[in-house]
Amino acid sequence: MEPKPVSDSQVEISQIMMPPNANPAGNVFGGVIMGIIDSCALIVASRHTHMNCVTASVDRLDFLSPVFIGNVVIAKGSVNYVSKSSMEIGISVDAECLITGRKAHVATAYLTYVGLDENDNPSRIPGLILETEEQERRYKEAEERRKNRLKKIRKIEPQGPCMVRIEN
Numbered sequence: 001m002e003p004k005p006v007s008d009s010q011v012e013i014s015q016i017m018m019p020p021n022a023n024p025a026g027n028v029f030g031g032v033i034m035g036i037i038d039s040c041a042l043i044v045a046s047r048h049t050h051m052n053c054v055t056a057s058v059d060r061l062d063f064l065s066p067v068f069i070g071n072v073v074i075a076k077g078s079v080n081y082v083s084k085s086s087m088e089i090g091i092s093v094d095a096e097c098l099i100t101g102r103k104a105h106v107a108t109a110y111l112t113y114v115g116l117d118e119n120d121n122p123s124r125i126p127g128l129i130l131e132t133e134e135q136e137r138r139y140k141e142a143e144e145r146r147k148n149r150l151k152k153i154r155k156i157e158p159q160g161p162c163m164v165r166i167e168n
């Protein structure tokens, strides 16, 4: 399996916030931002692996600036680190005001995605080619986060899927 450059799977998605995305005061729900983060990470993971990828974990997520109806949410994602079957995807989220043109940083998220084979078992995924100093820094930081993350995982006996997959 050939390793792939980080740039091959980098993603930027933009979405305008509409009234159903917000509370009555116009503040966008955190869950809407989380959904955009997860979608962006899924595209990155799928581009890197060309496999069915699932979210194994999302690190602590803090919302640093409010987002309002009418703002554009911009999520940028890339693979930070790759292990055997899992990878850390980093997502940076900004909000843009279309009236003033100003942008604010809303959140940084780190998600672990796992590539699955045709039997839904974790599968070996392509390695990562680091092309810039920033990517090397992110890789080292992600490696450290992974160590800490794995220490904290409470091992619960998995119950397995409760439903069968709905086939087309």
Ligand SMILES: CC(C)(COP(=O)(O)OP(=O)(O)OC[C@H]1O[C@@H](n2cnc3c(N)ncnc32)[C@H](O)[C@@H]1OP(=O)(O)O)[C@@H](O)C(=O)NCCC(=O)NCCS
Pocket (backbone or CB within 6 Å): 054, 055, 056, 057, 082, 083, 084, 085, 086, 087, 112, 114, 122, 149, 150, 153, 158
């Ligand atoms: C994630 C999942 C595939 C892991 O399966 P598993 O049988 O526990 O697999 P393993 O213990 O062999 O771990 C596989 C990889 O996932 C990583 N991993 C497992 N659980 C993790 C967690 N909670 N956080 C971060 N990484 C995790 C392991 O470190 C391992 O990485 P590596 O192969 O790169 O070393 C399985 O728990 C699952 O299917 N969960 C549901 C995922 C899902 O549907 N998410 C969407 C929301 S419902």
